[in-house]
Amino acid sequence: MDDDRVSNSSANRHFAQLFVAPSAPVAMRRQLLQAGLGSAALSFLGLPALAASSGQPAIGFTPISVANDDVVRVPDGCTAQLLYAWGDPASAGPAFLADAGNSAAEQAEQAGMHHDGMHFFPFVENGRPSSTHGLLCINHEYTDDGLLHPDGMAAWSHAKTLKSQNAHGVSVIEVELGGNGMDSRWRLVRPSSYARRITARTPLRIVGPAAGAAAMRTREDRRGEVVFGTVANCAMGVTPWGTYLSCEENFNGYFNGLAQPTADQRRYGIHPGGAGFRWHEHDSRFDVASEPNEVNRFGWVVEIDPWRPAQAPVKRTALGRFKHECATVTLAGDGRVVVYLTDDEAFEYLYKFVSRDRFDAARPAHNAGLLDVGTLHVGRFDADGRGRWLALRHGDNGLGVNSGFADQAEILIRTRQAADLVGATKMDRPEWIAVHPHSGEVYCTLTNNRQRRSAAAANPRPENVFGHIIRWREDGADAAAGSFAWDVFVLCGDPQHADPGKRGNIRGDAFGSPDGLWFDRQGRLWILTDVSGNALNGQDYQRLGNNQMLVGDVVSGKIRRFLTGPKGCEITGISQAPDARSLFVNIQHPGEVAGGRSNPAAPLAGSGWPANQFPEATGGRPRSATLVIRRRDGGIVGS
Ligand code: FEO
Ligand code: CA
Ligand code: CA
Numbered sequence: 001m002d003d004d005r006v007s008n009s010s011a012n013r014h015f016a017q018l019f020v021a022p023s024a025p026v027a028m029r030r031q032l033l034q035a036g037l038g039s040a041a042l043s044f045l046g047l048p049a050l051a052a053s054s055g056q057p058a059i060g061f062t063p064i065s066v067a068n069d070d071v072v073r074v075p076d077g078c079t080a081q082l083l084y085a086w087g088d089p090a091s092a093g094p095a096f097l098a099d100a101g102n103s104a105a106e107q108a109e110q111a112g113m114h115h116d117g118m119h120f121f122p123f124v125e126n127g128r129p130s131s132t133h134g135l136l137c138i139n140h141e142y143t144d145d146g147l148l149h150p151d152g153m154a155a156w157s158h159a160k161t162l163k164s165q166n167a168h169g170v171s172v173i174e175v176e177l178g179g180n181g182m183d184s185r186w187r188l189v190r191p192s193s194y195a196r197r198i199t200a201r202t203p204l205r206i207v208g209p210a211a212g213a214a215a216m217r218t219r220e221d222r223r224g225e226v227v228f229g230t231v232a233n234c235a236m237g238v239t240p241w242g243t244y245l246s247c248e249e250n251f252n253g254y255f256n257g258l259a260q261p262t263a264d265q266r267r268y269g270i271h272p273g274g275a276g277f278r279w280h281e282h283d284s285r286f287d288v289a290s291e292p293n294e295v296n297r298f299g300w301v302v303e304i305d306p307w308r309p310a311q312a313p314v315k316r317t318a319l320g321r322f323k324h325e326c327a328t329v330t331l332a333g334d335g336r337v338v339v340y341l342t343d344d345e346a347f348e349y350l351y352k353f354v355s356r357d358r359f360d361a362a363r364p365a366h367n368a369g370l371l372d373v374g375t376l377h378v379g380r381f382d383a384d385g386r387g388r389w390l391a392l393r394h395g396d397n398g399l400g401v402n403s404g405f406a407d408q409a410e411i412l413i414r415t416r417q418a419a420d421l422v423g424a425t426k427m428d429r430p431e432w433i434a435v436h437p438h439s440g441e442v443y444c445t446l447t448n449n450r451q452r453r454s455a456a457a458a459n460p461r462p463e464n465v466f467g468h469i470i471r472w473r474e475d476g477a478d479a480a481a482g483s484f485a486w487d488v489f490v491l492c493g494d495p496q497h498a499d500p501g502k503r504g505n506i507r508g509d510a511f512g513s514p515d516g517l518w519f520d521r522q523g524r525l526w527i528l529t530d531v532s533g534n535a536l537n538g539q540d541y542q543r544l545g546n547n548q549m550l551v552g553d554v555v556s557g558k559i560r561r562f563l564t565g566p567k568g569c570e571i572t573g574i575s576q577a578p579d580a581r582s583l584f585v586n587i588q589h590p591g592e593v594a595g596g597r598s599n600p601a602a603p604l605a606g607s608g609w610p611a612n613q614f615p616e617a618t619g620g621r622p623r624s625a626t627l628v629i630r631r632r633d634g635g636i637v638g639s
Contacts, residue, residue, distance in 0.1 A: 003250050003323070006451060007269045008347040010420035011606050032594070055438055056555045056639050057522035063509055063560035066545030070536070071613055072587065073564045077632050080563075082615050083175065083186050083584070084138070085625035086113045090171050092191035098620050104162035108197055112140025112167040113148060115586035115624045116414040117326070118237030118573035119244055120175075132177035132581035135194055135306045137244040138573065138626060139233035142253075143167045144589065146275070146598030147573075149622050153278070154601070161282040165200035168231050170246050170313075172306045177582065186582065186628045196309050200229035203312055204302065210317035212340050213409035215296045220285070226298055227297040227315065228285070235432050235516070235572075237301075237327035237339065240359050241367040244304045246313075247324035249344055251298035256280035256287045267382045267416050269323075269345070270295055276597070296413050301327045301341070303371065316371045319353050320392070320415035328433040332480035335359050337370050340442060342430035343416070349424040350433075351415075352389050354480045376412070377482075378424040383459035387472060387484045390422040397422040428452060428459045428467065428472045432517040434525065436554065440479060443489060443554070445514040447530065458486060465502055465540045466492040466512035469527070471554075490557065497634040500538060502506045508559035511550055512541060516572045521580060524638050525552040527559070528585075530570035533594040547571050549585065551638050562638065563629070566614035566622075568592040573626070576637070583629040583637040590614035591622030 004495065061075040072080045087096025096102065116139040122129035143164050146152040146217055153160070173485040174192035177184050188194075198204075206225050210216055216224030234249035252268055253275025261270055270288060274280075280287035285294045301324055315448055319327065322343040328340050335358030341351040355374035360366055377389035390397055392415065394408045399418055405411050411418045423427030428449035435442050446459065448467040455462055472486035492512045493504025504510075513535070516528025527550045535541050549563040549571045565571050573586030589596070591614060615625050629637055 003253065003269065003275070003345060005269055005271075006346050007267050008345070008416070008420070008426060012134060012423055012426055014338060026342060028090050054574050055523065055554050057524055059551050059553055059558070060639055061551075061560065061562065064221060064562070064564060066510075066543065066548070066561070067564040068545050068565045068567070070617070072566060072590075072614075072627065073436070074629055075562060078637065079093050079630055079632060081185055081628045081630070083626045083628050084111055084136070084171070084173060084188065085615055085623040086115075087623060088188075089190065090173050090188075090197050091195035096623075100148060100621055101150050104166050105158055108199055108201075108338050109165045110197070111138075111171055112169055112197070112199070113624055114141040114588050115139070115142045115245055115626055116141040116234050116572050116588060117246070118575050118584060118586055118626065119236060119238050120575040120577060120584055121242065121244070122578055129578045131577040131581065134175060134577070135582065136171070136173050136175050136575070137236070137246070137304060137306050138171045138173070138586070138627065139236060139246055140168055140171065141232060141234050141249070141588065144592065144596060144598050146600055147292040150431060150600070152598065152600040156281060158282040159617075161279050162201075164277065165229065165279065165283075166197075167199075168233070169197060169199040169202065169229070170244075170304060170484040172198075172304070172309065181634070182632055194306065194309050198304065198313055200231050202229055204230060205296065205312050205314045206229075206317065207314050208319075208412070210321070210409040210412045213413065215293055215410070215413050218285070218291055218293050230302045230313065230315075231298060232323075233302070234324070234344070235326035237329045239329050239367075239371075240331060240337070241305070241363070241364060242305075242307065243327070243455070244306055245327040245339075246302045246304060246383060247327050248299050248302065249323045249325055250275065251323070252295070253277060254279055254286055254298070255295050256289075258288055264414060264417070266588050267414075268295070268299065289393070296321070299323065317409075317412050318372050318374060318376065319350060320376050321413055322348065322351075322415050325430065326432045328435060330435045330479050331359055333478050336480050337374070338479040339371070340433040340435070340444075342433060342444065344429050344431055344447070346429055347426040348416070348430065349419045350380065350427055350430050350444065351419075352377045376415070378419040378422060380423060381425040381427075381470075381486055385472035385485055385487060387486050389482050389484075390424065392418045392422065417529070425458060427455075428464045431515045431530075434517045434519045435479075437519055437521055437523055439473075440477055441471055441473050441554070443469055443517055443525065445469055445517045445527070446605060447513050456489075460488065461491065461501060465535075466494070466504055467514050468492055468504075469514055469517070485503055489554065490552075490559070494540070497540070504560055507557045508552075509550060509561040510544055511548055511559075511561070515570065516549075516574055518574045520576055520638060521578075522636075523554070525554050526550070526562075526574055526638070527552060528571040530572060533592050533596065536568070549574075566590045568615070568622070569624075580636040580638075581630060581634060585627050585629060586624065587614065587627060589622075590624065
């Protein structure tokens with residue numbers, strides 16, 4: 001989901017100075033890098049100066065063309081199976097009705113709308129992780145309330161508010177592969193003792209340094225320790241102890257702000273009317289005038305243990321409060337847990353949390369608290385190709401009572417303001433982060449930023465319409481390091497664009513607005529795009545077709561188009577079975593109209609339904625859905 005407003009009016013640098021065009025050959029660039037020099041000069045080429053030089057897996061499929069039709073296309077030899085669409089029962093619940101006439105209570109037992117980040121957790125069978133039986137955790141980022149109700153948003157009511165809230169959150173579903181050979185298909189296990197829906201009304205615990213703080217207390221929760229619901233669940237992360245992290249992104253849009261918002265509210269994009277959800281009309285928690293602190297209880301990372309269906313999810317406040325896109329977890333060499341975090345809004349920041357204590361596979365209770373104690377840092381990308389992680393810790397880097405932060409809880413609740421103060425680098429909408437499974441290099445999508453007016457080192461294009469992918473290597477190959485070397489992996493674009501500044505430097509198939517980013521176990525980089533409805537097929541994107549998914553080789557830099565989606569959708573959410581022979585992918589908001597809300601009173605308006613019918617193609621409402629992609633020969637997908 002896009003929120004194109006800008007909330008960051010801080011004076012932090014854009015690094016408009018100093019860009020030296022590179023001319024050094026690759027060998028010299030590598031030497032420069034080893035000496036800690038020169039990678040800014042390397043970055044415009046998008047060459048693999050940082051990448052590991054060997055061990056990259058094969059990418060052998062024949063790439064597909066751009067497409068504008070209303071289907072999913074994959075390379076020859078692959079199949080895409082529909083698994084779980086909006087309204088499908090998560091367990092033994094009621095079936096979807098074609099007119100969307102299901103009640104709010106029924107929606108609470110069915111797939112939510114707008115599938116996003118996702119992960120496959122395998123069962124362990126015969127002592128090995130199963131590739132045919134697992135739990136899928138799936139985020140449901142937001143709703144199109146024009147599609148959600150038979151008559152859309154007309155006569156907005158308490159019942160519609162409840163249904164909208166119940167179509168948010170997360171699904172946990174149990175899935176298995178049945179049948180033989182290519183006749184086999186994935187299906188949901190129904191009923192399942194693991195399946196559950198977590199919604200915008202489910203009780204969640206609040207833990208970590210901000211739990212119980214005065215700003216976290218409300219009329220309903222005088223202790224500041226329990227909150228109803230999670231919203232705007234965008235991308236995700238997975239912990240070494242087998243839990244799922246779900247990230248609250250555009251939470252601000254659910255709140256009706258004050259006519260005159262405070263400076264802190266403005267910094268978090270809390271405005272009158274929000275994004276038009278109208279929940280506040282029937283649930284006073286979402287009306288800032290009625291309950292000023294409820295908004296402080298959203299914008300966090302939520303940990304869910306899929307194996308304990310009775311356990312309440314947990315908001316982990318040590319990871320900071322902002323528009324969380326992703327929470328990508330890796331381990332430092334000494335076993336401390338490192339979480340890379342992004343704040344997806346134009347000119348916002350990249351973050352890194354480092355736990356105080358070490359992961360210990362033998363101590364599950366100890367691991368459950370690892371994300372509550374540690375240090376949150378924010379990234380500064382310098383023009384010389386170096387960068388630093390700046391601690392957001394009370395008493396350090398000018399963060400204290402004198403600068404307006406009473407304690408660590410306040411630094412975490414007002415993370416953006418703390419990051420402003422320490423001099424973080426304003427980025428072009430950071431989305432997903434992926435860590436190379438062998439080299440430890442970190443890659444991050446910067447999806448676009450049309451509002452940038454001047455080049456800056458790590459964000460090198462003004463009016464960044466197509467976005468880019470940045471990467472860095474932590475010093476000493478230690479994920480917990482305080483500094484790093486960065487370069488730009490690729491500048492996205494259309495090589496046929498009339499404006500040379502928008503052509504990019506892709507080696508392979510054209511794309512723009514990269515959003516999802518993920519390494520498979522062997523080290524292929526999967527790139528999922530989210531060109532907004534307003535830009536799809538517009539002047540800049542006229543040759544790039546529908547949103548797509550590509551596969552990149554981070555050593556050669558070559559990128560091939562693997563999948564194109566139906567009209568109006570974005571591609572987001574990706575995971576694989578351990579044998580890499582089943583790939584799970586989400587199609588979000590197929591048939592979306594520009595602006596994001598359908599009008600059932602005028603369904604043919606814009607590009608919306610029923611002209612767009614994915615996945616049924618029978619004239620029904622378009623539905624976000626999880627797909628499973630496999631090869632007819634049973635081979636590794638993407639190889
Ligand atoms: Fe929910 Fe930034 O995408
Ligand atoms: Ca996204
Ligand atoms: Ca996006």
